[in-house]
Structures are given as structure tokens and as C-alpha cells.
Amino acid sequence: MKRLAILGSTGSIGVQALDVAARFPERFEVVALCAGRNAARLGEQARRFRPKLVAVADERAAREVAALVPAGTEVLAGDAGAVHAATHPEVDLVVAAISGGAGLRSTAAAVEAGKAVGLANKESLVLAGELVMARAAARGATILPVDSEHSAIHQSLVGHNRSEVRRLILTASGGPLRGVPAAELADVTPARALKHPNWSMGDKITIDSATLMNKGLEVIEARWLFGVEPRRIDIVVHPESIVHSMVEYIDGSMVAQLGVSDMRGPISYALGHPERLPLDLAPLDLAGLGKLTFEPPDAARFPAFTLAYRALEMGGTAPAVLSGADEGAVAAFLAGRCRFTQIADACAAALDAHAPEPLRSVDQALEASAWGRREVERRLAR
Numbered sequence: 001m002k003r004l005a006i007l008g009s010t011g012s013i014g015v016q017a018l019d020v021a022a023r024f025p026e027r028f029e030v031v032a033l034c035a036g037r038n039a040a041r042l043g044e045q046a047r048r049f050r051p052k053l054v055a056v057a058d059e060r061a062a063r064e065v066a067a068l069v070p071a072g073t074e075v076l077a078g079d080a081g082a083v084h085a086a087t088h089p090e091v092d093l094v095v096a097a098i099s100g101g102a103g104l105r106s107t108a109a110a111v112e113a114g115k116a117v118g119l120a121n122k123e124s125l126v127l128a129g130e131l132v133m134a135r136a137a138a139r140g141a142t143i144l145p146v147d148s149e150h151s152a153i154h155q156s157l158v159g160h161n162r163s164e165v166r167r168l169i170l171t172a173s174g175g176p177l178r179g180v181p182a183a184e185l186a187d188v189t190p191a192r193a194l195k196h197p198n199w200s201m202g203d204k205i206t207i208d209s210a211t212l213m214n215k216g217l218e219v220i221e222a223r224w225l226f227g228v229e230p231r232r233i234d235i236v237v238h239p240e241s242i243v244h245s246m247v248e249y250i251d252g253s254m255v256a257q258l259g260v261s262d263m264r265g266p267i268s269y270a271l272g273h274p275e276r277l278p279l280d281l282a283p284l285d286l287a288g289l290g291k292l293t294f295e296p297p298d299a300a301r302f303p304a305f306t307l308a309y310r311a312l313e314m315g316g317t318a319p320a321v322l323s324g325a326d327e328g329a330v331a332a333f334l335a336g337r338c339r340f341t342q343i344a345d346a347c348a349a350a351l352d353a354h355a356p357e358p359l360r361s362v363d364q365a366l367e368a369s370a371w372g373r374r375e376v377e378r379r380l381a382r
């Protein structure tokens with residue numbers, strides 16, 4: 001029996017993680033749930049899974065949720081609540097699926113407590129990958145990626161010698177705007193950018209998928225997760241989202257992982273690891289698909305992913321600044337306060353204005369991210 005804490009339980013990944021856990025009641029017990037402000041959904045989940053502890057982002061949500069959970073369930077609020085859920089002594093595996101930089105503190109706490117972590121919150125590694133991975137090694141905490149690309153790479157590395165890896169190749173769907181001409185991009189509405197052809201995800205990551213910033217953030221995530229230098233991490237656009245990513249070895253062989261576009265696949269890989277769970281997803285029908293296509297990413301129309309390589313080159317606090325800048329720019333775009341094309345421009349300007357410092361702590365990473373966000377908000381308010 002694995003005992004779970006699901007952080008971000010009311011979001012897209014969190015709901016699917018609970019769906020997987022519910023299919024295997026003999027294997028998983030939900031000990032702690034943590035969410036932001038969706039008290040109604042969290043209350044429902046608490047009544048169904050009967051965790052010992054639920055945590056929410058603030059006191060107001062805590063009061064709301066306290067009225068909805070079964071008697072005896074502890075209710076906590078704020079960062080401290082998320083950290084409590086992530087480090088609960090009865091928890092074996094923490095699913096880190098809070099969105100954005102808000103997920104870093106609880107991921108870092110889970111690692112520090114030596115927990116196994118199913119990591120969906122890529123921002124934890126974008127903001128502080130070097131620190132988080134070093135602490136995971138020191139504390140014996142296993143990090144299992146939930147991002148489908150990193151899960152594919154994790155699976156493609158099993159049984160192989162790390163020193164024989166030549167390149168990691170991240171596949172990208174190309175997002176909702178792949179075929180849109182450059183001249184139209186400035187007028188793209190949030191509703192249009194939110195229509196992803198293959199994946200149903202939270203709003204932030206869907207917009208990041210449209211700009212290709214998501215792929216850039218995944219390059220940073222892969223850099224730390226697998227210890228591979230950025231120049232050996234490539235991106236290829238694969239609109240069918242069937243090949244979830246690949247590893248190229250020194251003899252030119254490529255090992256890839258394929259599957260249908262359903263996040264319950266990578267979630268179940270992380271939850272079940274080292275065993276695979278008998279999941280009844282729709283089978284992958286390659287003959288029915290007929291062909292798989294690949295093309296290079298278009299940096300002229302979608303320059304955001306190139307900023308990730310630049311931030312890694314700058315080093316230290318620069319990736320955290322990029323992540324915060326992107327959170328600010330995406331929020332502004334969704335609120336109708338900036339154009340689609342301004343997202344990458346504003347992030348580039350924030351990086352230009354930043355003098356990176358060596359990264360020493362989670363607090364410093366969070367401060368750098370907050371600075372990036374403020375910098376973008378200031379520029380977009382002009």
C-alpha cells in the first residue's frame with residue numbers, strides 16, 4: 001500500500017492522479033490533499049477519499065473547506081499547510097501538482113523529508129533545479145517525472161548507461177497555434193490560445209504550450225532532472241503527440257516512449273514505479289494513425305522557447321526570473337491586458353534587465369521569480 005499526498009488535487013493533474021489512485025484501492029491510500037481555493041471540489045474529494053489532512057492556500061478557503069470535510073479531517077492553510085501535507089509522516093509518495101512557483105516550497109520540503117516525489121510542478125526545477133536535485137540526492141528522495149516528455153525520457157533511460165547518452169529530444173505538439181501565420185499572432189484571443197488540439201490541461205500550461213514557453217521550461221526541467229547540458233537537449237515538433245520524447249545514444253540509436261495523449265499514463269507510471277499499473281486507457285492504434293510527422297520548432301513565430309536556453313546560459317537566478325516573468329505575462333494575456341506576442345517580448349525584456357546571482361536557497365529562487373513577475377507587470381502597465 002502506497003500512501004499518497006496529492007498537492008494541487010483540484011487541478012487537471014490532481015484530479016487525474018486521484019482518478020488513477022481510485023482505480024487501485026488495494027495499492028493506494030490518500031493521506032493528504034492540498035489545493036488553492038476551490039473549496040467545493042476539495043470538500044468533495046475529502047468526502048470521497050477521507051484523507052487525514054487537507055490544506056488550502058489561505059484562511060478564507062480553510063474556513064469554507066472546514067465546513068465540507070468529514071469530521072476528524074485536519075484543515076490547514078497557507079504555505080505551511082502545503083508543507084505539512086508534503087512531509088506528513090504517513091506519506092510515502094507526494095504528487096507535486098500545484099501550478100507555478102507556488103509549488104516550489106512544498107516540493108522542496110517533500111525532498112528534504114526524503115519522500116518519493118511524482119513531479120508535475122516543473123516550476124520547482126525551473127526555479128531551483130540545481131538545489132532541489134542536490135537535496136534529493138543528499139536525502140535519498142526519488143523524483144519521478146509526471147510531465148509526459150520527462151516520463152518518456154525516464155522510461156527511455158531505463159536499462160541504459162547514462163554516459164552513453166548523446167542527446168535528449170523533447171517532442172512538442174506545437175500547441176493550439178502551430179499553423180497560425182506570424183501576422184495573425186498579435187490578434188490571437190485567450191479563447192483561441194486555450195483550445196489545445198491534443199491535451200486538456202490547466203490554463204497556464206495551455207498558454208505556455210501555445211507560445212512554446214512550455215517546451216522551454218521543459219528543457220530547463222530536463223537539464224536538472226537528467227543532468228544533461230542544454231546544448232544536448234533538443235526540441236522537435238510532433239503534432240500527433242504520440243512519441244512522448246526520445247533519447248539518442250552515442251551509436252545513433254534512439255529509444256522513444258509512445259502512447260496515447262492521456263496524462264493518466266505518465267501519472268500511473270510515477271504512482272506505480274517501479275511497477276506498472278494495469279491501466280485501461282484506449283490502446284494506441286498505430287496502423288489507424290497511419291503516419292507520425294516531425295518538424296523543427298519555429299523560433300521566428302514562437303521565440304519563447306529560446307529564452308529558456310538563454311536563461312540556462314545566464315545561470316543562477318535567471319531561470320527563476322524567466323518563470324516568474326512568464327507567469328505574469330500569461331496572467332496579463334488571460335486578463336486581456338496584453339497581446340499574445342507580448343508574452344515572449346516581456347519575458348525577454350525581464351531577462352535583459354536581470355543580473356543573475358548564484359542560486360543559494362529556495363527563498364532566493366522565489367524572490368527572483370517574484371521579481372520577474374513584477375518586472376513584466378511594470379512593463380505591461382506602461
Ligand SMILES: NC(=O)c1ccc[n+]([C@@H]2O[C@H](COP(=O)([O-])OP(=O)(O)OC[C@H]3O[C@@H](n4cnc5c(N)ncnc54)[C@H](OP(=O)(O)O)[C@@H]3O)[C@@H](O)[C@H]2O)c1
Binds near residue numbers: 014123147203205
Ligand atoms: N495539466 C497537464 O496535463 C500537465 C502536464 C504536464 C505538467 N503539468 C504541470 O503540472 C502542474 C499543474 O498543472 P495543472 O494543469 O494541473 O494546473 P491547474 O489545473 O491550473 O491546477 C493547479 C492546482 O494547483 C492548485 N494551487 C494553485 N495555487 C496554489 C497554492 N498557492 N497553494 C496550493 N495549491 C495551489 C490549484 O488549486 P485551486 O484550483 O483549488 O485554486 C489546483 O489544484 C503545473 O506545474 C504544470 O506545468 C501539467
